[in-house]
Amino acid sequence: MEQSQSLVAWLRGLSDAEFAAPSLLPGWDVRTLTGHLVLIHAGLDRLLDRPTRSAPVPLAEWVRRYRRDVDQIMALTAQTTADRTGPQLVEELGAALGILTHRLSGSELLPQVLDSPRGPTSLTDFLATRVVEVVVHADDLSRSLPDRAPVELQRRALGVCSRTLASVLAGQHPGRSIEVRIPPFAAVQCGIGDPGPTHTRGTPPNVVETDAVTFLRLATGRNTWTEAVQTGKVAASGLRADLSAALPLFS
Numbered sequence: 506m507e508q509s510q511s512l513v514a515w516l517r518g519l520s521d522a523e524f525a526a527p528s529l530l531p532g533w534d535v536r537t538l539t540g541h542l543v544l545i546h547a548g549l550d551r552l553l554d555r556p557t558r559s560a561p562v563p564l565a566e567w568v569r570r571y572r573r574d575v576d577q578i579m580a581l582t583a584q585t586t587a588d589r590t591g592p593q594l595v596e597e598l599g600a601a602l603g604i605l606t607h608r609l610s611g612s613e614l615l616p617q618v619l620d621s622p623r624g625p626t627s628l629t630d631f632l633a634t635r636v637v638e639v640v641v642h643a644d645d646l647s648r649s650l651p652d653r654a655p656v657e658l659q660r661r662a663l664g665v666c667s668r669t670l671a672s673v674l675a676g677q678h679p680g681r682s683i684e685v686r687i688p689p690f691a692a693v694q695c696g697i698g699d700p701g702p703t704h705t706r707g708t709p710p711n712v713v714e715t716d717a718v719t720f721l722r723l724a725t726g727r728n729t730w731t732e733a734v735q736t737g738k739v740a741a742s743g744l745r746a747d748l749s750a751a752l753p754l755f756s
Contacts, residue, residue, distance in 0.1 A: 506609070508636065508662040509546065509602050512643050515656045516595045524591030528649040529727070533582075535649055538642060539594045540586025545638050546601035547585075552631065553608060556616030559625040564669075565676025568634065568755050570623035577622070633669040637755060640666050641725045644718065663717040667691040670724040673754045682745055686714040697751050711743030726753035 516539060524536040533541070561567075571578070586594065608615070609632075618625050640662050647655035667690035674685060680696015694709060715723070719738040722728040730749035733739040741747065 506602065506606050508639050508643060508659045509598075509605075511657050511659060512542070512639060512646075513595060513599050513602060515643075515646070515653075516591075516598070518653075519591060519595075519650075521591065523650055523653070526650060529645045535646065536589075536591045536594065537582065537586050538646060538649070539591060539598065540589070541582045542639070542642055543594055543598045543601060544582055544585045545635060545642075546598060546605055549631070549635055550601060550604055550608065552619045552621055553615060555620040557618050557620035557625050559618065559620070561618050561627040561630065562624040563676060564626075564630045564633075565673050567621075567623055567626050567630065568673055569677070572756060574623060633665055634755075636662050636665040637669055637721070637725070641721055641727070644721065645727070658718065663721075664690045666721050667717045670720060670754055674724070674748075674751060677754065678751050682709055683711040683713060683743075683748070684709045685748070686712065687717055687720045688714070690717055695751075697745070697748060709743075711741075711746040713739060713741050713746050713748060715739045723748070723752050724754040726756040 519535065524534070524539070526535050527533075528535050528538045530538060589597070615628060617628050619628060619631055621631065640658060643656040643658060647653070667687040671685060671687060671691040671693040675693040675695045678695045678697050681694045682696045684692065684694050686692045715733065715738060719728065719733055723730060723733055723739075728738075730739070730747070730752055734741060
């Protein structure tokens with residue numbers, strides 16, 4: 506919730522002109538992106554009232570379904586934003602955050618598996634993906650309004666993002682030929698494309714290392730692999746140290 510609180514405080518300082526400015530996301534202005542954040546928080550509150558006894562879909566598979574549902578997400582975002590002003594949406598976001606903070610930190614017994622639009626998901630996995638969404642959209646907003654001081658990205662939230670996305674990468678591309686490091690938060694081994702030689706001991710011959718924000722942008726399609734390597738944001742050593750075929754993970 507810390508990251509959401511930082512985001513609400515930042516949004517409350519925007520002018521009408523800034524809400525009308527184009528965002529980093531094609532076709533969305535800052536006001537629409539704010540409406541999407543309302544949808545994310547209100548959607549979590551609603552989903553807490555939708556338990557299921559079905560087995561949760563593994564996270565690596567569950568996140569693939571975002572691409573399938575992109576039109577539905579766009580329509581729900583438009584419906585949530587409607588003709589509300591930027592400040593009205595920020596107040597709705599603040600109210601939704603207050604409700605969630607109370608529910609998640611209180612004594613309420615929460616369901617462990619939720620019946621989401623993309624299939625059953627564990628509460629733990631769903632909360633982790635909400636953190637990813639909030640952090641990446643905080644970064645989107647900062648980059649959309651570069652003349653403003655950026656939204657502060659909370660260290661704890663960046664850690665959740667790095668571990669979650671690294672787990673998705675390893676789940677979608679199992680193997681041991683590449684080690685991906687996002688210090689100080691996460692390190693995983695994976696395999697991309699042809700499995701190649703099996704690696705069983707020590708450090709794999711192919712190593713990719715990057716920072717948490719760059720990995721977040723790569724995993725969510727904000728930056729390309731080529732751009733990140735060429736600008737030195739990613740260090741890749743080894744003939745097979747290339748994640749381009751696996752990206753984005755979460756879009």
